[in-house]
Amino acid sequence: MNGQIRSRLGLAIAVGTYLFAAWWVFTRSTPIVAQRPVTLRVAHWQIERGPPEGLAAVIRRYEELNPRVKVEQVLVPGGGPIYRQWLRSNLIGGTGPDLVEYGYWLDGMTDIPARYFAPITDEMMLPNPYNRGTPLESVAWLDTFTDGLIIQQATAPVPGQFYAATLTEVSTRLFCNQDLLKQITGSTKTPRTLIELRAISARVRAYAARTGRPVYTLAGSRDNANWLLQFLMQGTMMPRSQRNDRYGTLALNSWDELGHYLEGRWTYDSPEARAGLELMREISLNMKPGFLQSMRDAATQEFLRGDSLFIFAGTWDGTSLRELATFPVEVIRFPQPTPDDPVVGKFYIGPYADGGGGTCMELYLNKQTTHRAEAVDFLRFMSSMEGSQLFTDHSGWLPAVRGVKVPDRIKAYETPKDCFTFGMPYTVIGSTVMSNLDLNMHLLSGPTGSVDKFVAAMEAGMPKAVRADLQKEISNRYLAVRPQDVQIMALNELSRRLPGNADLPVSRERLESSQTQTEALVLQMQLQLQTAVK
């Protein structure tokens, strides 16, 4: 009898436990099946302080508005090798995220947009529905961006097609350790001109010698030096760019500069280039010796430790620098040269652009996504006034959208329309040229470096590097235009089936037009390669 009771009791406990577990699983715990039918993955490398929080705020609000869709951020470290390898292997394997951050300067990745990203041109020409009830309600999505997506347009695989929406505007700034400035100079007055920067640098050197404390004017690393070189070269090369502007577009693209090199229209030995390099060398001597072996993280740490007075960095580092510093940080524009500058004054046209107002953190649409409509919809919300405001407020990064209120704490990142740019600097014009530059930068900096040594080494490798990069430009454009023939035919057939749909013929016509423009560009580049004098 006892045994029977015990076995019944055991069975009852087992059944009870099972029922409780079942109740718990289906009512309390995380559901076994995702509640939202669509999951979007957004991959980016902005793992600094700020952007993940900003994007998380955007996603929270988007998910409130769209209960069908779940959005996941995929944070992959660095715009360097890890991100590149991760991205390429996922795209090749067909497991790429729906939306992908990409930058034209990513080494060895210039074929990615043409192979894997789909244009969103038609959507860009229409108002963003998430801007309803705002001043941008009837403005085409494209025109809601503060820069009209100019960088993205200049680097798109096919001119005339749009591939990405951006999240933020960036600029380069000088971040100053105010405590250290006062300690060294007795004042918190920051430099406005190169001449003033030179004076402060002299005082920093004197302070370091006097106190024995290894303090430098500028935090140094390969990345920070490259950004500085871009800024200076873009400035000093402006007269040369003007002379080479055969189309009269008042702006040169990277492929223009590559082609011009082969035509013998500029070299690193040109007087304007040498002036920029001379200035770069002079400034780099105020960085810690051996800085070229460090990456940007090392420069950030150097600045945060109080071992350097300034750091020249992008505003993308701004939130990290200001939140992690134990001292007050002032953000100023890099001191500009003046027409009487002894090194670069001869080539001075006007203030050099320190940001150009371009927007970035570009999110591209993966061609293979099975959730195209939802992915584009998320891009629209992300870059609506509401989405952009959320991103700005939670990231401490500038907005990419017009009319979004910029918090006072980051107003210094904005670039007023007061400086000149003539398009691409003469450094970031191709991955092989950039590698050549990286390889030889040590010859420009340091006590044994010189402009002569750098120029000689660069020029020895430039013709081959430029040819390789121009050839890549051609190959990438072929990758972009070939599938367009297929697209054009499909749009035509759909248009024939749906005669009432006015968008289809317009899409086809735009694609045909941009394809023709791209093919003309390819043929010009081929001619430049064939007739090169370098």
Add this chain to the structure above:
Amino acid sequence: MLLSAAAAGALAAKAPAKDDVGEVWQLVADHLGRDAYIKLDGLEGPATRERKFAEAVVAVDYQPVTQARLESAAAVFAELATGDDEIAAASAYLEARLYQIHLQALDYEKAAVLYRALAERHPRSHWAQLGLVKLGLLTLYVLPEPATPAARISAAQALLPRLAEKELVRDLELQLGRAGAFYEQPLETILPHLVAADRIGGLIGQAREDLIVMIGELSLRSGHYAQARTYFERYEREYTYNMRLVTVRRRLEDLAALEAKAREAKP
């Protein structure tokens, strides 16, 4: 689009009740070429002209693209091109395209021959018209004859009267102007093409923005100050956000000085 009513009617009549091929075109338009290929592979029943055409079109961008697949597609296009409907014109166009940009060994001269033949056979077809624009590009840059830049531009310009679609006229005018600038021809020969392209309108994005600046700047350089002012001021009004605006404003200052000088020089 110049789709002849007869051809459209013929195609519509042949379309299956369930528009499977229409679904294929939608997949292709959505960049889902692999799915389109699978869909086509699973279709039953006799292969219509449109289905054969769709199979060849999908094969052109089926990854990995192989030369054998492209050559098979070329053969299908050549066969379909012998017909007398829109598929024939589209196939003839695509056959030329294979030789112009798809095959590993490009054959520009053969592409040019095919474009010319298409324009003779279906002069009003959209594909023939588009083919003439592509022929214009080949003439401007790669065909062996004519050899000099001025002659190339002149030969490509001769194609203009054969174009009836205004967007295609615009695209060829733009390319004539850009080729003139590339070859550094006299500005007086370049500007009319650029202005014509602008007057037709419809360009978007950077192409439109560049065109406005280009006409402004080249007009300034060639002494057409009024035209330069018109275009620079238009840029200033329409592109308030671009940093290029700073340079455009500087050019407007330069222009004002030049205009004043020109006024002073007048007796």
